[in-house]
Amino acid sequence: MNDKAKDTRKGRARRKASDIKADLIAVVVAVTDGYPCVLTIGQANALPSGPFEFDHRSLQSGLRAWVEQQTGQPLGYIEQLYTFADRDRIGAEDQLRVISISYLALTRKEYAIASAKPCWGSWYDYFPWEDHRSGTPPVVLDVLRPCLIEWARGASGGEARRERRRRAAVAFGFDDRAWNEELVLQRYELLYEAGLVEEAARGAHEGALTPVPSRSMIADHRRILATGIARLRSKIKYRPVVFELMAPVFTLLQLQRTVEALAGRLVNKPNFRRLIEQQELVEETGETTTETGGRPAKLYRFRHAVLDETVIAGTKLPQTRG
Amino acid sequence: MNDKAKDTRKGRARRKASDIKADLIAVVVAVTDGYPCVLTIGQANALPSGPFEFDHRSLQSGLRAWVEQQTGQPLGYIEQLYTFADRDRIGAEDQLRVISISYLALTRKEYAIASAKPCWGSWYDYFPWEDHRSGTPPVVLDVLRPCLIEWARGASGGEARRERRRRAAVAFGFDDRAWNEELVLQRYELLYEAGLVEEAARGAHEGALTPVPSRSMIADHRRILATGIARLRSKIKYRPVVFELMAPVFTLLQLQRTVEALAGRLVNKPNFRRLIEQQELVEETGETTTETGGRPAKLYRFRHAVLDETVIAGTKLPQTRG
DNA sequence: CCCCCTTATAACCAGATTGACTATAATTGG
DNA sequence: CCAATTATAGTCAATCTGGTTATAAGGGGG
Structure with a gap:
């Protein structure tokens, strides 16, 4: 073995394939009161992230561990965004290639543990034009x-x-x-x-x-956030993912407001209701709430069964072209 | 440094984050004569793949290099499929975590260089039920x-x-x-x-x-192929990616047959034509071909301009629900 | 040379979906 | 009891979709 040669002229020697580091980066989204929020660390200028380590069971579980450690926020729904490793992102001294694996996670703030100090901010602070x-x-x-x-x-x-x-x-x-x-x-x-x-x-x-x-972010985190927002705005139109952001029980207007917060545009109320109902995405709980002012609103819950029934088919939310 | 400790009790010592290897795996697709084909190596039981190395400019260029080296096939359109690193995929001796980054590439066989021996097979050999x-x-x-x-x-x-x-x-x-x-x-x-x-x-x-x-494949390659097929079948419905698989000039029926080969189902001819035309995805070349038998068919070419115009919006191919 | 077969192309029609608007019901708060 | 607010139901036209039918234009066989 030429371990000695490697150890003496460290950086500049020929590189092995294993001189690689993998970073996990999370875009964690929640919606409250019509504000689409993203979870950050530092001075609200960085996304939660950390290296993939040997004792992580999988990439996703490594991500969960880092986010929970840094923010106290446990994650529910997770999907992959993108993996990249351009030369721009080389580590210091040019000795290490860094692969960045980014994820989109949907959650609710209520889950947060009080111990940590989760830092939520409207994503429109970073993208006011959206x-x-x-x-x-x-x-x-x-x-x-x-x-x-x-x-x-x-x-x-x-x-x-x-x-x-x-x-x-x-x-x-x-x-x-x-x-x-x-x-x-x-x-x-x-x-x-x-x-x-x-x-x-x-x-x-x-x-x-x-x-x-x-508001800006370190490195390319704002770009990753943009990727996450784009993915989410696209996905709510053909997969019932909004419900990951809702409380277990909600009114149809609350659901609509959440969709509007994500899409950054208003949708037509009667059409929205029709679309939700005809797809049988929700079922009435039988109860109503008067907290919304005006006439009491029926409360609904998500029919988790639809995830099995249609598996991955139909189930599209409004195209929000209003 | 405890390099010595690491070198002596190699495998069983605590691992650094950099004991990581990244593998690039490609699902390369082409369509000829109504057969959707996938590029393989070995006994047609493995996808082209290779480790991400230090002198690769980016993940994509590393992938291109490996595929071209192993099959002589240069790649055009590439998109990422998925990145994973489950414990199941641990390398021998449990000493190395392997991250697999898979890609979907669309190309045409004509591009292939004669020197190498590209091995193409219908993907329905691997999925006869599809x-x-x-x-x-x-x-x-x-x-x-x-x-x-x-x-x-x-x-x-x-x-x-x-x-x-x-x-x-x-x-x-x-x-x-x-x-x-x-x-x-x-x-x-x-x-x-x-x-x-x-x-x-x-x-x-x-x-x-x-x-x-x-037909089966080594490791989880067949699963990755399934992921690629699913992505492609979904994507042709809302992005004009089929054209990556077409010759520069083609008839509308040839285009339809390609879509059908990918989707694994037939589409309605008049509806298909209407959809293509009303989206202005193609333009007539002014010429016709008699090679198709019957009445000569007009030849079309893809309007690359649409990629700019609609950027990422509309432009959907038929839903093939017929 | 004519007829038939194949393929291309155009026109048409009914049902479903979509976007937008209007009307009515049920509360709260003054 | 009235006004304001919100929920809910119903309507209508434009569009889109899946499907069918009819016509045009070539080549090949008898």
Whole structure:
């Protein structure tokens, strides 16, 4: 064995395949009172994460362990987001390749243990341009649009300028295009490319443009969050995952408000009810609540049986194209 | 440093986080003459794969390198399938955790370089029960159904028996249920659980049932293939990925046959044409071909522009519910 | 050379789904 | 008891979907 050679000229020697580290990163989401919240650590600028270790039974259980240790929040529903290992993400000294495996988890804050200090924040603090529930937010038209137009003007060549204009228009719904709430990642990447988010300046980019007012995160965590939001906004339309975020018993309006918080746009009330009922996703508990003001609302619970019945088929939530 | 301690009692000492190996595994798909084919190595019983190494620029480029080296097939479209690292997949001697990162790649055989010996096989060799283009295949009703009924009978307790019956019925469309072509993975896992595929017997399972006639693969490669097929069958319905499998110029019927090969079921011809045209996914080349027999068919090409226009929105292929 | 067979292409129709709107019922709070 | 608020039911048109039928344009065999 050439262990000695390896030990003496550590970093610069040829690398073995096992000089690899795997990081687990979690986007943990909960919704309360119409606010879609994400779980963070540090100064609310990092997602819970930690290395995959030898005694972790699986990737998922390793993730659960890290999140619970760092935030006291136990996780229920988990799904994988993406795995990546680009050169940009190399560890210090270039000695280690880091593979990042990111996950989306859905939970409810009530689960949280009091001992730890879970740090929840509305994800619209990080993406103020994504909340269209009260119409297009001012920041889009007043800040982003002029900045992006300016950015497009900076391209070299007329064709490149038109291309930038078109991309911005598609992503943000300019020029009478429809807003598509699923394009979260495309929008973030466009702003990154245009130097309009804080983290774009870190890599010693060109002219340091003044970033759009929004909360940032360390490394590429905000990008991972964007991926999680996009995945969730897409998934609620064809899988009954919203219920992971609901209390065991809820009213239909509460369910609708949760969907709207996630999608960042309002849906039509009668149509929403019809869609939920005709898919038999929920059943009445027989009770009502008056806590909502007005006429008492029937309480419902999720029919867990549908997960077996339709397995993975149909079961789509409203397309929220209203 | 306790390098010495580590070197002497190698395997059994406490492990560092870096005792990790990452494997890249590819499900490479092409379609020719109505056969959906998968690229294999060895005795057509393994997917192309190899470890992620230090000089790979990214996971994807590492995958491309391995596939090209092992099969001579360059890859075009690639998307990630899943990353896993369960204890089952531990390396020999329990000294190494292996993380497997699987990908789905779409390509055309024409690309293949003559030097290597690419080994293509219809994926229905591995999943004979998945091809419903000529109606429900005999193996489903004559072999799988009785075997699964027998398996359900073997459960302990009436409730467990009913549960098994129901799961089998949902997955395979028994008892007047509709066949859902997307449940590829559920079906495979059900057969695995029932001991009806060859690899289920490897883990020294209970009674060695006689497996259903079908081609098997090493390790869990067949399971990964099932994941890839399921993803592809789902994705062709809402993203224009079929075109990655088509020649630059094609007739609408050729496009339809490709979709049918993937979905394992027939679609309605006029509806298919209407769907393709109204989405403006293709444009006429102005030429026609008589190679198809009968009346000459117009030739079309994919409008790559749609990838920009709709970005990630709409653009869905037929739901193939016919 | 004509007829038949095959495939391409166009037109049509009924049922289901969707989006949007309107009306009515049941509470609370002043 | 009235007004405000919320829940719930019903309606209507536009669209989409699955399916069928009819017509056009080639090649090949008798």
